[in-house]
Amino acid sequence: xxxxxxxxxxxxxxxxxxxxxxxxxxxxxxxxxEQRVARVRDRAHLAAQRGDDAxxxxxxxxxxxxxxxTDCGLPKLARELCWQQADIFLTSRPYPAATAKxxxxxxxxxxxxxxxxxxxxxxxxxxxxxxxxxxxxxxxxGRQVDLADLVIEDDxxxxxxxxxxxxxxxxxxxxxxxGRWAEAxxxxxxxxxxxxxxxxxxxxxxxARATSGHPDEAAHLLAAxxxxxxxxxxxxxxxxxxxLRVADQPADPTTSTMVDAYLRLPAEPEHVVFQVRLGxxxxxxxxxxxxx
Numbered sequence: 001x002x003x004x005x006x007x008x009x010x011x012x013x014x015x016x017x018x019x020x021x022x023x024x025x026x027x028x029x030x031x032x033x034e035q036r037v038a039r040v041r042d043r044a045h046l047a048a049q050r051g052d053d054a055x056x057x058x059x060x061x062x063x064x065x066x067x068x069x070t071d072c073g074l075p076k077l078a079r080e081l082c083w084q085q086a087d088i089f090l091t092s093r094p095y096p097a098a099t100a101k102x103x104x105x106x107x108x109x110x111x112x113x114x115x116x117x118x119x120x121x122x123x124x125x126x127x128x129x130x131x132x133x134x135x136x137x138x139x140x141x142g143r144q145v146d147l148a149d150l151v152i153e154d155d156x157x158x159x160x161x162x163x164x165x166x167x168x169x170x171x172x173x174x175x176x177x178x179g180r181w182a183e184a185x186x187x188x189x190x191x192x193x194x195x196x197x198x199x200x201x202x203x204x205x206x207x208a209r210a211t212s213g214h215p216d217e218a219a220h221l222l223a224a225x226x227x228x229x230x231x232x233x234x235x236x237x238x239x240x241x242x243x244l245r246v247a248d249q250p251a252d253p254t255t256s257t258m259v260d261a262y263l264r265l266p267a268e269p270e271h272v273v274f275q276v277r278l279g280x281x282x283x284x285x286x287x288x289x290x291x292x
Contacts, residue, residue: 013245016284017211018177020239021203024231024274033068040064059085059102066109075113079141082106082113090145097155101162104128104150108166110140111174121174122183129167132160168193172204181208198225198232206239215247231271234261234278241285255286 031039040061047058062085069078089095089103111124127138131147138145151159168191175184185208188194193201202225210218222240227233237258244251262282265275 012284013242014179014211016242016281017181017207018179019277019281020176020207021172021200022235022238022274022278022281023199023203024268024271026270027273029269029272030071033072036064036068040068055099055102059105063105063109066106070113070116075116078113079110082110083143086110086145090150094149094152096152097158097162100151100155100159104132104159104163107138107140107145108170111170115170115174115177122171122178122180122187125167125171125174129160129163132156132163164191167191169200172200176204176207181211184208196226198227198235203235203239207242210239210243210246215243219243230261230265231274234258234265237261238278238281238285242281245285251285258282259286 030036043057043061043064047054047061062081066078066081066085069075069081083106085106086103089099089106093103094100095103107128108125111121111128114121114124124138124140127140128147130136131138131145132150135148136146138147168188172184172188172193175181175187181204184204188201188204194205195201202221206218206221206225208218209215209221219240222236222243225236227236237254238261241251241254241258244254259282262278265278267275
């Protein structure tokens with residue numbers, strides 16, 4: 001899909017909106033740089049032993065090293081590591097599902113690097129899915145990557161389904177970060193990703209309506225969303241406050257509810273990224289009450 005939508009102006013409310021969707025999916029705890037480098041070294045050592053899991057350990061070493069480079073402000077090095085790993089995998093094919101996922105991961109990571117840059121990531125994720133689905137090639141950063149025979153035929157449906165899930169989650173985040181909300185809404189609806197629970201697709205549907213001049217529709221959809229877990233309560237309260245702010249309506253009681261719901265969340269190390277991003281959103285919305 002071409003980038004047909006003009007990005008939303010950068011305002012405090014739109015900055016908050018771009019942090020969505022927010023779902024507490026487990027993430028590895030960020031350790032010290034020394035510990036992270038040691039883990040890369042350990043994985044590389046295990047890969048060199050040429051055991052049954054040598055390919056997995058080598059892939060882990062590459063992925064960890066690329067992430068360290070990204071976090072250290074070295075995106076060029078991170079991209080080089082991703083391409084180096086991808087080129088190794090692409091020299092021998094087809095693969096069973098488990099190995100095909102390893103081969104695709106550095107290509108997915110190239111898209112995720114673009115999310116950090118601000119735009120262009122969605123086209124990578126969509127291109128990967130289309131190439132797998134259509135047995136074709138995908139253009140990434142000016143390079144043609146042929147995925148026609150990447151996976152053995154019996155495992156192709158599994159890999160296409162796996163890539164569909166990556167496209168749904170990473171694609172919606174990429175469009176949201178870029179402020180391309182109309183495209184994000186079309187994306188989740190096209191891929192049947194708007195479920196009943198407060199997951200990525202439903203959050204995108206709510207925020208897209210709120211930021212496109214339809215806060216009442218967003219509030220109605222939000223009210224119809226069941227809230228079962230504490231994190232859903234916190235996210236729902238944050239979205240409710242966002243809808244009111246966008247509509248320029250009083251939000252003091254809702255703001256208090258939002259802050260309380262966030263503070264009640266249990267501290268879980270594997271969800272620290274989610275909690276930080278949600279906390280920044282709460283902080284970005286709460287100060288407005290001081291000026292009313």
